[in-house]
Amino acid sequence: MRLISINVLKTGMVIGRTIWNEAGLPLIQKDVVVTDVLVGRLKQLGIQYVYIEDKISEGIEVEETVPLAVRKKAVKQITDTFYKIKGLDQKSASLVIDKQTKEIGKLVDDLLNSIINSEEILMILSDTFLYDEYIYQHSFQVTLYSLAIAKEMGYSESDLRTIGIGAILHDVGKMVTPAEILFKPGRLTDEEFTMMKQHARSGFDILRNLHTVSLLVAHCAFQHHERLDGSGYPRSLVDYEIHPYAKIIAVADVFDAVTSNRVYRKKMVPSQGIAIIEAGRGTMFDAKVVDALKKSVVHYPNGTILELTDGRRGVVANQNSEDSALPCLRIFEEDHQILKTTYTLNLIEEPTVSVAKVDTEYVREVE
Structure with missing residues (x-):
């Protein structure tokens, strides 16, 4: 799953993580398919980001430290x-x-x-x-x-x-x-x-x-x-x-x-x-x-898309305990082209590359 801004959430996307209310009850369930009505409801609630399931983030787990x-x-x-x-x-x-x-x-x-x-x-x-x-x-x-x-x-x-x-x-x-x-x-x-x-x-x-x-x-x-x-x-x-x-x-x-x-x-x-x-x-x-x-603390939570200084894009797959500012990424795009096969990049091992920006509005369709 990955993090996405509510501004680019679209009909047909799938919610990747349950949203809970103050009573500890599920308000919007995981796996719900997004509709225009749901987007409106999320905006009304003041939600800015949600987790969705998609191909580029398939299998990436996002869990809080505290159960x-x-x-x-x-x-x-x-x-x-x-x-x-x-x-x-x-x-x-x-x-x-x-x-x-x-x-x-x-x-x-x-x-x-x-x-x-x-x-x-x-x-x-x-x-x-x-x-x-x-x-x-x-x-x-x-x-x-x-x-x-x-x-x-x-x-x-x-x-x-x-x-x-x-x-x-x-x-x-x-x-x-x-x-x-x-x-x-x-x-x-x-x-x-x-x-x-x-x-x-x-x-x-x-x-x-x-x-x-x-x-x-x-x-x-x-x-x-x-x-x-x-x-x-x-x-x-x-x-x-x-x-x-x-x-x-x-x-x-x-x-x-x-x-x-x-x-x-x-x-x-x-x-x-x-x-x-x-x-x-x-x-x-x-x-x-x-x-x-x-x-x-985590700088870039799992499921966050990062754009690197060399133009590559990747989604944070897991964290590095050695340096919380340098996570491991699943690289899925190079030179503005979606890769047929993704690969892992550990930012600790790439000192010449750094994070250019967090891209929560990435919506490009994976071919």
């Missing part, structure tokens, strides 16, 4: 916890979360097991899951990215657990942010953005009174929007003032934000998200954290 059952359980736990504190005062919210931390800890353990036991680089396929409210999916995915980064950086199991809990709860302050601001489709006014920024302090105020987890969890919420150069919020901290855990969650938070659908902006593919983070390396984001992100 579906674990994802469903995790997102449900996050959703239930956040819903329980909606409308509560700070003290009551702290009491509710205190009672939930044991379950949250188990959730982190499950996610850690999935990441540690997997030999593959972390792959998250956010467009195959739909949620009514973005914050729950975001909290789940930021946790996965944070754990993968921290694991790559060599943190201990105890540290990983604290980072995981901090990542799950990093946006808990948004539960007291007005919904009309949180989900506004357009640009926020200066006044609205000032209110939005308060979620970091609100999260800290809720979490600092917990008796069941480290105070560092509260600082993850407080500092995840701080930047090394002092341009962040809420306190304009600089490099040495920001806790290392918060530096990790900051990178994971931005990476997931730009590679997921938002009400005000379309998602980027992972390689574009990494480029955004790389642009802030050493100025906004900790260099070691950025380097760990680049090593621990």
Whole structure:
């Protein structure tokens, strides 16, 4: 199967991967034949990319690092916890979360097991899951990215657990942010953005009174929007003032934000998200954290068509654990001609060739 933009999805194509709703039920099943009505429905849902089955990608498997059952359980736990504190005062919210931390800890353990036991680089396929409210999916995915980064950086199991809990709860302050601001489709006014920024302090105020987890969890919420150069919020901290855990969650938070659908902006593919983070390396984001992100997450998911600098096109067949930016491709086109027989190209073994662009709008028929 391969990844294709909804802009070029056509009648007769075949869906290659099931799209799930927030209740964990199949919304659009694998193997469904695309119709004009289905394309309209996908656009209405805000889906930007889908996986399809076709000849050039036949046999290529696309699987998330974390099993579906674990994802469903995790997102449900996050959703239930956040819903329980909606409308509560700070003290009551702290009491509710205190009672939930044991379950949250188990959730982190499950996610850690999935990441540690997997030999593959972390792959998250956010467009195959739909949620009514973005914050729950975001909290789940930021946790996965944070754990993968921290694991790559060599943190201990105890540290990983604290980072995981901090990542799950990093946006808990948004539960007291007005919904009309949180989900506004357009640009926020200066006044609205000032209110939005308060979620970091609100999260800290809720979490600092917990008796069941480290105070560092509260600082993850407080500092995840701080930047090394002092341009962040809420306190304009600089490099040495920001806790290392918060530096990790900051990178994971931005990476997931730009590679997921938002009400005000379309998602980027992972390689574009990494480029955004790389642009802030050493100025906004900790260099070691950025380097760990680049090593621990998939740049080009399986099933993605890449155009190379020498003009060849190939579909990503599998990943290289040695370098996540250099996958193995199934080359199917040279000199604008479809090959009768495809062949494998390992980009690690081709130092003179690099990726020119990700081509999610490739629709040329294979002869």
